[in-house]
Amino acid sequence: MQAESSRAWGLAHHFDNFEQQREASYLGMWVFLVTEIMFFGGLFTAYVVYRSANARAFALGSKELDITLGAFNTAVLIGSSLTMALAVWAAQQGKRKQIALFLVLTILLGGVFLGVKVVEYRAKIDHHLLPGPDFHFPVTEVDEILGVQEGNVEMFFNLYFAMTGLHALHMIIGIGVLLVMVVLALRGSFSRKNHNLVECMGLYWHFVDIVWIFLFPLLYLLGRNI
Amino acid sequence: MWKNFPLFPDKATELAGEVDQLTFVFLAIALFFSLLVATLVVYFAIRYRRRSEGQIGEVEETGIWLEIVWSAIPLVILLGMFFWGAKIYIKAYRPPSDAVEYFVTGKQWMWKFQHPEGNREINHLHVPVGQRIRLTMTSEDVIHSFFVPAFRVKADVLPGRYTSIWFEANKTGTFTLFCAEFCGAEHSQMLGSIIVMEPQDYEQWLAQGQPEKGVISSGEALFSKYVCNTCHYPDSAARAPILHGIWGEEVVLGDGESVVVDANYVRESILEPTAKLVKGYQPLMPTYQGQVSEEELVQLISYVRSLTSGTAESQDSTAVGDSNESEGQ
Amino acid sequence: MSAEATTNLPRRVNYLNVDHGVKSWLLTKDHKRIAILYLVSISFFFAIGGLMASLIRLELATPAGDLVQADVYNRLFTAHGVIMIFLFLIPSIPAVLGNFLIPIMIGAKDLAFPKLNLASWYVYNLGAALMMWALLRGGADTGWTFYTPYSSMYANSEVILTALGAFIVGFSSIMTGLNFIVTIHRMRAPGLTWFRLPLFVWAHYATSLIQVLGTPVVAIAILLVAAERLLHIGIFDPAVGGDPVLFQHLFWFYSHPAVYIMILPSMGVMSELVTAFSRKRIFGYRFVAFSSLAIAVLGFLVWGHHLFVSSQSILAGVIFSVLTMLVAVPSAVKVFNWTATLYKGSISWETPMLYAIGYVGLFVIGGLTGTMLATLGFDIHVHDTYFVVAHFHYIMVGGAVMGYLGGLHFWWPKITGRLYPAFWSKISALLIFVGFNLTFFPQFVVGYLGMPRRYHAYPEEFQVLNVLSSAGATVLAVGYILPTIYFIWSMRYGERAGANPWGAYGLEWQIPSPPPTHNFEEKPVVTTEAYDYYTLKEKRVA
Structure with missing residues (x-):
């Protein structure tokens, strides 16, 4: 189509035009998010199967979680989704400085989330709620009569750590990519025509946010009223 | 090595006959379709071989009706086979209510059996011929699978729960029991035998065994x-x-x-x-x-x-000794 | 690029000679070079997996376990399964032939994400390296299925490393699938509508859907097993209320569709071979195209047939049985359409066509025995016996590997620009067909007799059939070694192939062999249906 020399900067050699490039990267991102859904889906399946088998033990485990910190973190993540959306908006307008600003804000909010997560994990470890040889959960006599065993509660924490850990890993990777993008934004790599990376990262960040929106009620809220 | 060369496994239950029947019919169907396709492919490949360098194939329209026919015929045949197979499956996994219950515990790498009369055996199970027998099975460690080819029965033996299978041997003899689910180093040595005896021989065998509590x-x-x-x-x-x-x-x-x-x-x-x-x-x-x-x-x-x-609350009161010993652990 | 300077030399610049040096290969973003990288990797692992298979067959030549110890044998068959499935069959056709051909077949310069494509090769090798490291440290002994609780609590072997290797290789498969989906959606040449696509592309599209949807689930299941072993937490351990059968569900939810990841691309190759060597449009194009999608979709609904004897409820067994029967229909449709395509064709007996004809025969046997296994009453008896082993080798080796070799023979002149010796290649096709049947047909019989799979030693009455099988494996091995020799030989000494040595239809045959780096000098515009030999001939005459 176009001669090599007249090709716009930022358009990869194998695409005909920016539109094709943009559509390809969006579709790619969506397909990637589908794989992510399937990935978390396996864990959610395990959670549903085991929760239905050990409802009371899971509720007891759930009670050990700090609902205040969980709710705070939910708010923080939703805030970070907002700043991420603003970064995408800035990219569409071609406003470089604002892209960088909103990306930095997103990173900060993500960092706050992870910091709170560390505090929560630390508290669980101190209370011997980390699955493994050190795990200890005092099951009251009443609960024992109700069929709750320490192992069932441990299963809750297995899944708690697996699910929130995997989620946190996604956050860490996301923050890493955002850091690179801040540098790119300051260097002026994004233009009104070419800002696929920002948009794709926006999709990713919202996805990670949505996973948490499911994790929070499943792990923190369900069955607290026992 | 040419002796002992069977092409078909021993048959020792009624179920075995039914499974074999299904097999024969299915084999005939498979053979028919394999030969049909093979013959057509070879015939076309020879009949329509390329005769000159520039020759191309004839242009042909897709026949919708042909597509429908060759989708529908396999579907109908397969659904028929499905119903037949499901019937046998339901029979094999639904023990009749009058079956006598024996207990099986699998562990790496042995089979432990317990008779309703209390006799215990390892790797061998003596049973009377013509008696419906239900096996209630569990595992002490990993997953095993109880498989007696001559009976055409198989069921996985799982830790933490019971599975069951039943059979009614219709001839006496010794039949090999295999573990069919990979269970570790000695998986291939986790063999046993089911010894099917005449009822009176079985009674005798039972009596010879250490009299234990039922x-x-x-x-x-x-x-x-x-x-x-x-x-x-x-x-x-x-x-x-x-x-x-x-x-x-x-x-x-x-x-x-x-x-x-x-x-x-x-x-x-x-x-x-x-x-x-x-x-x-x-x-x-x-x-x-x-x-x-x-x-x-x-x-x-x-x-x-x-x-x-109501099978007697205090049968075999001749029990001697405490039966709570646990063997081989 | 330096290519410009050399265009006026008589020797054409192509993707092979455009650049030299190790770096130009290891950092390439050209889909064709990445395909070659994959070809080298998977050939290496095929050899290793084949070596394992030879040792297994050697051990089974006698009933006693006399060649290696039981524990070693278990590690051998595990390594054979893991290597052949994760490192050879799953990437074989998509990552080599698909990678090379899909952009060309749709008239694109490259895949949508060239860097991702290269990354997938590195990820693949990273996973493979972990597995090889595990193997050097003794390997795993759980079978490629990693069933819990054996794998998580009892096995005393390198389960974690092997599982992590499989986990990582899974990501390379996801990357390839994602790349194909986006490329096929967004990069097609003008005029190339969905129903003008070669069926090879359709088959890969269906395959990619499975890769993208299924692989993550097995990845998380494998990760949980590794976590269970490593951290001593019990996700599948019955002692803490876990369910070992849940693992089987998660595992087969992916791993059954994974079977279709291996076989679907070979069906795509078949459609290309049958049309090219009959010089004829495929019979029932849309039926063949949609049957690929039907197989991909139905493939996700049948995993429970691996659990017919695993304490699944009778109702579940019945449902999974009937759904499995349904998968047979689109497979049968493909076979009948290929057969009908031969009718009134212009059939030439070149080597790739020999593979295609062999494929049909073996696939029919593999497919029919598959429907037998789906029949509940029959499956109780043969589940986990050699009947199953024979069945899936008919599909995986008789199908997928025959398809792969057929495709490699078909496109080798395009990939390398050289022809291989016709005589020897026909001999090897024949050896593979005969050797294969001799190896695996007796296993149907020995399976029905009751020989369970994964047995290191077996009762004497099974010996005759096992000896036959081992003898067949020897023939098969020779059949596989031959192509290795003449393919390598042909790269240097083979006769030069023109752009279109077979007189075949398709965009890939309209560009030089080997193709230039960007595939097309100018963007092709497609005006005809796929396999339109009639128009092709008229054009030539005109």
Whole structure:
């Protein structure tokens, strides 16, 4: 189509035009998010199967979680989704400085989330709620009569750590990519025509946010009223 | 090495005959379609071979009706085979109610058997011919699979729950038992044999064996040992479901669901009493997880079962010695 | 690029000679070079997996376990399964032939994400390296299925490393699938509508859907097993209320569709071979195209047939059985359409066509025995026996590997620009067909007799059939070694192939062999249906 020399900067050699490039990267991102859904889906399946088998033990485990910190973190993540959306908006307008600003804000909010997560994990470890040889959960006599065993509660924490850990890993990777993008934004790599990376990262960040929106009620809220 | 070269496995149950019949018919169908396709492919490849360098194939229109026909014919045949196969499957996995229950425990790498009369065996199981036998099976470690080719039966043996399979041998002899699910280093040595005997020989064999307490009476003893009888007995003061006459019945649970009383339910009720509480009862019973062994569990379950089928609450009172020893552990 | 300077030399610049040096290969973003990288990797692992297979067959030549110890044998068959499935079959056709051909077949310069494509090769090798490291440390002994609780609590071997290797290789498969989906959606040449696509592309599209949807689930299941072993937590351990059968569900939810990841691309190759060597449009194009999608979709609904004897409820067994029967229909549709395509064709007996004809025969046997296994009453008896082993080798080797070799023979002149010796290649096709049947047909019989799979030693009455099988494996091995020799030989000494040595239809045959780096000098515009030999001939005459 176009001669090599007249090709716009930022358009990869194998695409005909920016539109094709943009559509390809969006579709790619969506397909990637589908794989992510399937990935978390396996864990959610395990959670549903085991929760239905050990409802009371899971509720007891759930009670050990700090609902205040969980709710705070939910708010923080939703805030970070907002700043991420603003970064995408800035990219569409071609406003470089604002892209960088909103990306930095997103990173900060993500960092706050992870910091709170560390505090929560630390508290669980101190209370011997980390699955493994050190795990200890005092099951009251009443609960024992109700069929709750320490192992069932441990299963809750297995899944708690697996699910929130995997989620946190996604956050860490996301923050890493955002850091690179801040540098790119300051260097002026994004233009009104070419800002696929920002948009794709926006999709990713919202996805990670949505996973948490499911994790929070499943792990923190369900069955607290026992 | 040419002796002992069978092309078809031994047949020792009625089910084996039925499975073989299915096999023969299916083989005929498979052979027909394989030959049909092979013949057509080879015939076309020769008949329409390229005769000149520039030659191309003839242009042809797709025949919709042809597509429909060759989708529908396999579908109809396969659905027919499906129904036939499902019938056999349901028969194989639904033990008849009059089957005598034997217990099987798999562990790396041996089979442990317990007769209803209390006799125990390792890797060999003696059974009478012409008797319907139900095997209730569990594993002490990994997953195993109970497979007797001559009977055409197979079922996985899982840790933590019971699975069952049944058979009725119709000829005497010794039949190989394989473990069919990979279970570790000596998987291929986890063999056993089912020795099918004439009923009178079997009686004789039973009598020769160390006279032990029957499974049911052992269960009865455990029933008192673990003080189950203080609550689960008609004249007890505490309120707990009476176990007489409930086996095989459906009971309604607290949450409105219902469940059939079988080995898995009784097992769960002993190990996790509150998991499926019968409607109208309080969650008072403590768990026995970790206190009763697999073998004691089957004895207790047999006893509970006997309370319904009424097979004598105190048979084989000749029992000698304490049967609570656990072998080979 | 330096290419410009050399265009006026008589020797054409192509993707092979455009650049030299190790770096130009290891950092390439050209889909064709990445395909070659994959070809080298998977050939290496095929050899290792084949070596394991030879040792297994050697051990089974006698009933006693006399060649290696039981524990070693278990590690051998595990390594054979893991290597052949994760490192050879799953990437074989998509990552080599698909990678090379899909952009060309749709008239694109490259895949949508060239860097991702290269990354997938590195990820693949990273996973493979972990597995090889595990193997050097003794390997795993759980079978490629990693069933819990054996794998998580009892096995005393390198389960974690092997599982992590499989986990990582899974990501390379996801990357390839994602790349194909986006490329096929967004990069097609003008005029190339969905129903003008070569069926090879359709088959890969269906395959990619499975890769993208299924692989993550097995990845998380494998990760949980590794976590269970490593951290001593019990997700599948019955002692803490876990369910070992849940693992089987998660595992087969992916791993059954994974079977279709292996076989679907070979069906795509078949459609290309049958049309090219009959010089004829495929019979029932849309039926063949949609049957690929039907197989992909139905493939996700049948995993429970691996659990017919695993304490699944009778109802579940019945449902999974009937759903499995349904998968047979689109497979049968393909076979009948290929056969009908031969009718009144212009059939030439070149080597790739020999593979295609062999494929049909073996696939029919593999497919029909598959429907037998789906029949509940029959499956109780043969589940986990050699009947199953024979069945899936008919599909995986008789199908997928025959398809792969057929495709490699078909496109080798395009990939390398050289022809291989016709005589020897026909001999090897024949050896593979005969050797294959001799190896695996007796296993149907020995399976029905009751020989369970994964047995290190076996009762004497099974010996005759096992000896036959081992003898066949020897023939098969020779059949596989031959192509290795003449393919390598042909790269230097083979006769030069023109752009279109077979007189075949398709965009890939309209560009030089080997193709230039960007595939097309100018963007092709497609005006005809796929396999339109009639128009092609008229054009030539005109």
